[in-house]
Amino acid sequence: MAALELYSKFARVWIPDTTEVWRSAELTKDYKPGDPVLHLQLEDETGFEYKLDPKSIVLPPLRNPDILVGENDLTALSYLHEPAVLHNLRVRFTDSKLIYTYCGIILVAINPYESLSIYGSDIISAYSGQNMGDMDPHIFAVSEEAYKQMARDEKNQSIIVSGESGAGKTVSAKYAMRYFATVSGSSAEARVEEKVLASSPIMEAIGNAKTTRNDNSSRFGKYIEIGFDRNHHIIGANMRTYLLEKSRVVFQASEERNYHIFYQLCACAHLPEFEPLKLGSADDFPYTNQGRSPIIEGVNDLKEMEATRKAFSLLGITEAHQMGLFQILSAILHLGNVEVKERGSSSCGISVSLFCDLTEVSYESMAHWLCHKKLKTATEILNKPVTRLEATNGRDALAKHIYAKLFSWIVSQVNKALSTSSKPHSFIGVLDIYGFETFEVNSFEQFCINYANEKLQQQFNMHVFKLEQEEYMKEQIPWTLIDFYDNQPCINLIEAKMGLLDLLDEECTMPKGSDDSWAQKLYNTHLKKSSHFEKPRMSNKAFIILHFADKVEYQCDGFLEKNKDTVNEEQINVLKASKFDLLVELFQDEETPAAPSSTAPPGRAKLGRSTQSFREHKKSVGLQFRNSLHLLMDTLNATTPHYVRCIKPNDVKAPFMLDPHRAVQQLRACGVLETIRISSAGFPSRWTYQEFFSRYRVLMRQKDFLSDRKLTCQSVLERLVQNKDKYQFGKTKIFFRAGQVAYLEKLRADKLRAACINIQKTIRCWLARKKYLRIRQATITLQKYTRGHQARCLCKTLRRTRATVIFQKYTRMWAARRQFLRQRTAAVLIQRLLRGYTARLEYKRLVCERKALLIQRWVRGFLARWRFRRIKRAVVYLQCCVRRMLARRELKKLKIEARSVEHYKKLNFGMENKIMQLQRKLDEQHKENRELSEQTRQMESHSATELEKLHMQLKTLQEVEVESRQRGDLVTSLQEELELVRQELEKNKEVIFFFFLKRNILFYLFLFIEHIYLSIYLSRYKMTKNIYYFKISIKKILSNLTLNEERFRYQNLLTEHLKLEERYADLRSEKEELSKHDHNRADSGFSSSQSESIHSSVEVCFQERVAELEKEKMDLQSEMDTKEEQLELEQTKVRTIIVRLLSCTGSHRQELESDNKKLKKDLQELRQSLSKGSGSKLASPGGQAYNVLLEQLNSTTEELEMRKEEVLILRSQLVNHEAFKHKVMCKLFLQSFDIPFVKILKIISPTLDLHELNEDGELWMAYESLKETNRILVSQLQTQGQTHEKEVEGLRAELLQLRAELDQQQQMLSNSLELPHDARIQASLQHEISRLTQQNMDLLEQMGKQDKIIRKLKKHLKTYMKKFGEAEGVHIEQSSPENMVGESGRTVSIVRKERDFQGMLEYRREDESKLFKILITELKPRGVAVNLVTGLPAYILFMCLRHADYASDDQRVSTLLNSSINTIKNVLKKRGDFETISFWLANTCRFLHCLRQYSGEEAYAKHNTPRQNEHCLTNFDLSEYRQVLSDLAIQIYQQLIRVIENILHPKIAPAMLEQETIQGVMGVKPTGMRKRTPSFNEEGSHSLESILKQLDVFYYTLLQHGNDTEVVRQVIKQQFYVICSVTLNNLLLRKDMCSWSKGLQIRYYSQLLQIKKKSQDDAEAICTMCTALTTEQIVKILRLYTPVNEFEERVSISFIKSVQTLLKDRKESSQLLMDAKIIFPVTFPFNPSPVALETIQIPSSLNLSFLTRV
Secondary structure (H helix, E strand, O other): OOHHHHOOOOOEEEEEEOOOEEEEEEEOOOOOOOOOEEEEEEOOOOEEEEEOOOOOOOOOOEOOOHHHOOOOEHHHOOOOOHHHHHHHHHHHHHHOOOOEEEEOOEEEEEOOOOOOOOOOHHHHHHHOOOOOOOOOOOHHHHHHHHHHHHHHHOOOEEEEEEEOOOOOHHHHHHHHHHHHHHHHOEOOOOOHHHHHHHHHHHHHHHHEEOOOOOOOEEOOEEEEEEEEOOOOOEEEEEEEEEOOOHHHHOOOOOOOOOEHHHHHHHHOOOOHHHHHHOOOOHHHOHHHHOOOOOOOOOOOHHHHHHHHHHHHHHOOOOHHHHHHHHHHHHHHHHHHOOOEEEOOOOOEEEOOHHHHHHHOOOHHHHHHHHHEEEEEOOOOEEEEEOOHHHHHHHHHHHHHHHHHHHHHHHHHHHHHHHOOOOOOOEEEEEEEEEOOOOOOOEOHHHHHHHHHHHHHHHHHHHHHHHHHHHHHHHOOOOOOOOOOOOOHHHHHHHHOOOOHHHHHHHHHHOOOOOHHHHHHHHHHHHOOOOOOEEOOOOOOOEEEEEOOOOEEEEEOOOHHHHHHOOOOHHHHHHHHOOOOHHHHHHOHHHHOOOOOOOOOOHHHHHHHHHHHHHHHHOOOHHHHHHHHHHHHHHHHHOOEEEEEEEEOOOOOOOOOOOOHHHHHHHHHHHOHHHHHHHHHHOOOEEEEHHHHHHHHHHHOOHHHOOOOHHHHHHHHHHHHOOOHHHEEEOOOEEEEOOOHHHHHHHHHHHHHHHHHHHHHHHHHHHHHHHHHHHHHHHHHHHHHHHHHHHHHHHHHHHHHHHHHHHHHHHHHHHHHHHHHHHHHHHHHHHHHHHHHHHHHHHHHHHHHHHHHHHHHHHHHHHHHHHHHHHHHHHHHHHHHHHHHHHHHHHHHHHHHHHOOOHHHHHHHHHHHHHHHHHHHHHHHHHHHHHHHHHHHHHHHHHHHHHHHHHHHHHHHHHHHHHHHHHOHHHHHHHHHHHHHHHHHHHHHHHHHHHHHHHHHHHHHHHHHHHHHHHHHHHHHHHHHHHHHHHHHHHHHHHHHHHHHHHHHHHHHHHHHHHHHHHHHHHHHHHHHHHHHOHHHHOOOOOOHHHHHHHHHHHHHHHHHHHHHHHHHHHHHHHHHHHHHHHHHHHHHHHHHHHHHHHHHHHHHHHHHHHHHHHHHHHHHHHHHHHHHOOOOOOOOOOOHHHHHHHHHHHHHHHHHHHHHHHHHHHHHHHHHHHHHHHHHHHHHHHHHHOOOHHHHHHHHOOOOOHHHHOOOOHHHHHHHHHHHHHHHHHHHHHHHHHHHHHHHHHHHHHHHHHHHHHHHHHHHHHHHHHOOHHHHHHHHHHHHHHHHHHHHHHHHHHHHHHHHHHHHHHHHHHHHHHHHHHHHHHHHHHHOHHHHHHHHHHHHHOOHHHHHOOOOEEOOHHHHHHHHHHHHHOOOHHHHHHHOOOOHHHHHHHHHHHHHHHOOOHHHHHHHHHHHHHHHHHHHHHOOOHHHHHHHHHHHHHHHHHHHHOOOOHHHHOOOOHHHHHOOOOOOOOHHHHHHHHHHHHHHHHHHHHHHHHHHHHHHHHHHHHOOOOOOOOOOOOOOOOOOOOOOOOOOOOOHHHHHHHHHHHHHHHHHOOOOHHHHHHHHHHHHHHHHHHHHHHHHOOHHHOOHHHHHHHOOOHHHHHOOOOOHHHHHHHHHHOOOOOHHHHHHHHHHOOOOOOOOOOOOHHHHHHHHHHOOOOOOOOOOOOOOOOOOOOOOOOOOOOOOHHHOOOOHHHOOOOOEEO
């Protein structure tokens, strides 16, 4: 397809722009040949017409598709030109924050001006061993490529790092060296890689300075050769420096600084050791204050000085030499403070006391030669004074010369420290050299720098041209000469004969040579003769050279002086005469000439030496630089170069901001655009046939598919692209011209777009028809329901009309009836009211009359009574007066008669008659007495007993009466008290009644609420129980985490200890080898004593390190013990607190019971006092009031007792019923919460008085009884639950075992079905053999148990036979002959010697080595795992150990254990395959478990059977050896994990990321990438199935060898961690894998790769879902997200910023990559063996016949 056809509508192009260099635009109209303008639309939617040159008709460059933007390799772009390169770099740098980009063989590195976390050890590990094209661009990828090519091709490599000041050259070179030091390490001697890294801070201190463009600019070039041995370990290094900027020592421009070392010295001036140097602030010295910027932001010169001194010490420079260096540097600063004073027109004076004191030179000599110079004539030597200006220049020249010598001396010392005694087998050179420079004023330094860059560019062009030629020849494509820029004419202009450097040296030798005369010579020689040389129009002291990058104008002023680099020779001689040894040593090289001729006379030898040294000193700087540059180019041409071009993005040092003008300028200068031009001149886009087929099979028709992919691609391409010059078919690749891939992409996009339109058309048709059918159906349904609705409405209307008529009829009837009823009711009401009113009036009248009559009656009655009472009182009073008068008269009469005799006679006459009458009566009485005498005698017997009773009662009554009389004074008080008691009893009757009623109600309510609360608290209990378990699990997790951390530290120390042991063993072996070859050490410059001292020092270091590790190990063990003790103490504290709480509740209950008893006692005393008390007659014990009171009290008490009994009966019934129903719930609730019963009552009724409620203590008694019953029931339930749990655990174990067997059989069946027929048969046979072996072991174990039971039964049978044999011996013998025969038959089947076998093995001492050789060294794991018992070697070793313990032979015990451990270590060291390590891990763990199981400790013995406990060790405590075996198991486990990692690591990335599991979804991006040549031959591709099969092999091998399930689980966990971490790390470092389709394939990060990435909701969804990834990882993946097709969209910067804002509060590590090398701490939980030792059989195939069973 012609290129003009690509300029169609909607095509995007680049147009020049003054601000952005290039600007994007879109064609709004197709371009036709002959059109004068292009109609464009800019990105801001403004129109623009781009005018075309009618002569050249150069169209603007086309823009690449969006899916190609941001590619890792610039040569992968379809259109290769300057705007495409600039745009790709800008997108990667500013949007994706990626600073590295490939450009063919060049790595473009842009300085981010920000510290990035992409240089850690995890990144180094990720890039180690990877091909260059597989990972994202990085300096580590270039370093890895150089390292692997050195190891593969056995050829030296070089990394050329160039760029202008501030571009980051030094940092890139430093990271490259760090990569080599980390990956390779040192083979021997001592930490060479650390010394290589330590050279960086030294060289930065003495060779770097702050400039306006960079805070740490290298002011010299350096080439470091890192030497490697045959094993590719670093053994040494060498450094070469170029063109140190000496002028910076004495002059700095504004905002610049001198070399860092001077400011570091001034920062240390206050230290005691620096006081003799007389230093001060940097502002006090002219050599450090000219730039007026003594401080660099973020840099602490004091700390930098500490790092520099530390690096000096690491490189072997002593403290004395360091102080000597600092003394010379201080002398240079003080030399700058020397003031030159004018004495005359041609003389000067000077004061150099401090400088002379520090350099220890003669003051007079130095002051003299600073102000004078020596002139030599043919006849004499003259001393001529110099002017002030000349003296100042001489002073500065001396300072520069001293610093240059000091710099060279330090470099030589660094090289001496980095040198090695042996010759390096190969090396990798790192060249850190200045890039192309052009300033407003360019001088001699820029001339030399640009000359070096011309040479490097020539070498680069030749290398690129060579690679292109090799690629074409390899693919057998016709080679056509590619025109590229050749800068040899420019180089000839500079270095050829009569070139610029020759003319400069010639002018320097002239007595009156000057810069002006040199310029005239240049004009005369090269002007108009060389196309690369020009003269400025407005200057006669400058010249212009057309370099490959740009035109540069050089000012001739200062060229001669800088080229001469003259120093007064007498000043040098004064310094050589110094007493300062280090200063003299700096100038020794000037005194060391070449070997003089043997024929020279001795008298002239000295003169010849001085003359030669003077000539060496007079050698020009340009000549020295040219010679060193030629040596450098020879070295680079002999190596395979790798190029790193550093770009400075802006001049303001802003992070991630790209200035397009500065970027383009540097891209032109560093050769990147030249590489693009060379690539685009040929076939830049190169695809393999498989990639082309995968990408463009969309464009293929059915008939295009052939059996051969290559032929298919050829036929399709010939059909699509008619011009055959646009592509070429190679052996393995298709080569395309520039723009052809874009054309194919356009065809593919059009095809996909047409397919999408067709799909959309079909789907839209289907959707429209579906919508039409849905609308049609809805319309029909709507009509149906509408018509039905209308019919219903009509029917409803008719019904409503009829209803209305009926309603009106009844309404009118109701209204008329209501009117009638209202009228009738009104009439009746009026009548009623009227009649009531008249009746009330009549009633009122009658009431008034009746009340009037009543009043009259009462008044009349009152008046009559009042009158009668008055008359009655008067009559009575009158009668009384009369009667009184008559009585007085009668009294007087009687008194007179009593005094007369007649009166006495009358009295006696009456007495005689009475006596007669009494005599007669007496006779009658005698008769009656005789009749009654008999009756009295009969009654006497009855009355006597009754008299006695009456007498007793009389006595008691008399006593009571006496006592009552004695207590007569207490009657009143007791009577009052009785009245109060009676009142209280009356009140209490009501209170007690209501109390009992309340108590009954409360109790029933309490029972109901208790039931509710118990159910609530049961749910709360379950919840709190879950919370409690959750807390316990959290505590366990936390404790496990802490334990895991401790285990991790301990196991890391153990690993380091193992490595040190191996290192120590290697050093010892090397020492032995070196001792055997002492004569070979003579050439290396080291004596045997020195080597022995080195090795002895190394051994001492390692022994100290081992001791430290042992100490740390013991400290960790003690920490673990203390933590366990703390846990136990906390548990005991918790238990004591619980006991105290229980005791507190019990004491509280006892106090309540004691109070209740006191109240009872007081009530009883009151009753007794009432019963014993007495009072007056009214309240006496026999009185009526007292008896009534006692009866009331007794009745009340009886009623109270009856109520109590009823309450107790009802309570016990209800409580028993509820307790029986909720006994388990209550118990669990009370046990879990420990809530007393009082608290429950308080919860129910907070205002309830507990003492009033529990008046007599019956409630507490009922509660205690209920509690006791609950305890009994709960104990019974616990015992039943324990037995049930044991049964359930046993059933679960059996169920799990059956499930495991079922899963294993199903897995084996599924695996066997996938295998071929032969392998399936073999696998089934192997599985059947292992199953039968396991069944045999189970049967043997069951037989052993049955044998034990039979032996016990026999013993019991013998005892019974002995007991009953005396009486019924004959009968027993006759009755059980069959049983005896059966028993004898069973005893025959048991081997008799097993009866006494104790599970021990005995061997002789001389067979000990044979035992270890057979059992450990020569044992093959595969045969043992299939045919023998798992863990058989461990059982045999332990049985031998048991016999040694039984014999109490401590020497044999220690020998057996130590030899076993050492032999296992040696076996694993020699045979480090997975099966061997897995086998010995299982046996080591089994041996460890046996030592625990049979140690006799209670924690382990409870898992044993009684027979196993009999086999416990008795004489020795082997707990220390258990720890040693545990350490050995940890080492074996870590070795196993490392082997697994080595096996899985190369398979993970190809299987998880590179394999296309979903065909057609991924596709290859149209990158046309120039894939790099792999460092090693590519292996077969790995798939996910291969990883799964490998994991199956690991799993079944671990199970076959009998590893514990917990160990297997930890191994599987580690395996999946390795797979996930390596996959994630590769994803984070591979931009081409971060796409939607890849997320669809791997399904692990699909949430992040497949979710929408546009709105704020999408950002929140990402933050919510991606919790396992760190913020940096999420942002990194979003920045790396790359669309594979045009239909995908990139992630915007605003979206990434919103995600960062949402994730800013996360507290997590800033590490980008996961540590794939981390090994989780392993634990070996105790796993007792069910195998009895006495049942183990040793197969004869092991040849262990020398072992005797005991």
